[in-house]
Amino acid sequence: MIKLYGNPYSRANRVRWALEESGAAYEEETVALGAGGTRSARFLEINPNGHVPVIDDGGLVLFESVPISLYVAKKYSPTELHVQSEPDEGRLLQWSVWAITELEKHIETASLHVTWLPPAARSADKAASGQVRVARCLTILARALEPTGYLVAERFTVADLIVTEVITNLVHTGVPLDQFPAVQRCVRKNLSRPAARKAFAEDIIRPFLA
Secondary structure: OEEEEEOOOOOHHHHHHHHHHHOOOEEEEEOOOOOOOOOOHHHHHHOOOOOOOEEEEOOEEEEOHHHHHHHHHHHHOOOOOOOOOHHHHHHHHHHHHHHHHHHHHHHHHHHHHHHHOOHHHOOHHHHHHHHHHHHHHHHHHHHHHOOOOOOEOOEOOHHHHHHHHHHOOHHHOOOOHHHOHHHHHHHHHHHOOHHHHHHOOHHHHHHHHO
16 A cells, blocks of 8 residues: 655645545555654655655656656556557647746745735735746647647646646636636636545535536
């Protein structure tokens, strides 16, 4: 059985979702964020970076949510959550990496300066710049989704899962998803999947299912 070290309000959500989709047997230990949890001496022995998620799959310990999600998909759901052809795998890797190097990066910047930082520490210029970049990413994503509603292989894959999980953080940016109807439709469809409903805390996905 896979051991997942996670937290309901962290990137462990994408790993938990991948595990639920794959049907792999797993158990989760919820780890508090910060001192006493992810920064405790015990947890730093598991992941010296001090972050969740981490999995232990029969002694193979992996950290970083996107590689874990790709690993779970390929090992435990190779014909459904993963893909078969090399061109499709290339596209799957492309969108999975894009989700964190482009979309998530700009969502984080906008979220910090719109929501998370104390008002005195926020920068209106950084908030606006982050919002513009998020909108640009969503425009790119909408163009990719319009033909089939999926990113790879004309069906739901781990690439759709990773991108959708990143978008669940959009609510903190001040960028309205309804400006991108192709993306909004796909996010609603993906988060309505039974595995997604099991993987997320209800308050995280509720805004996208209304």
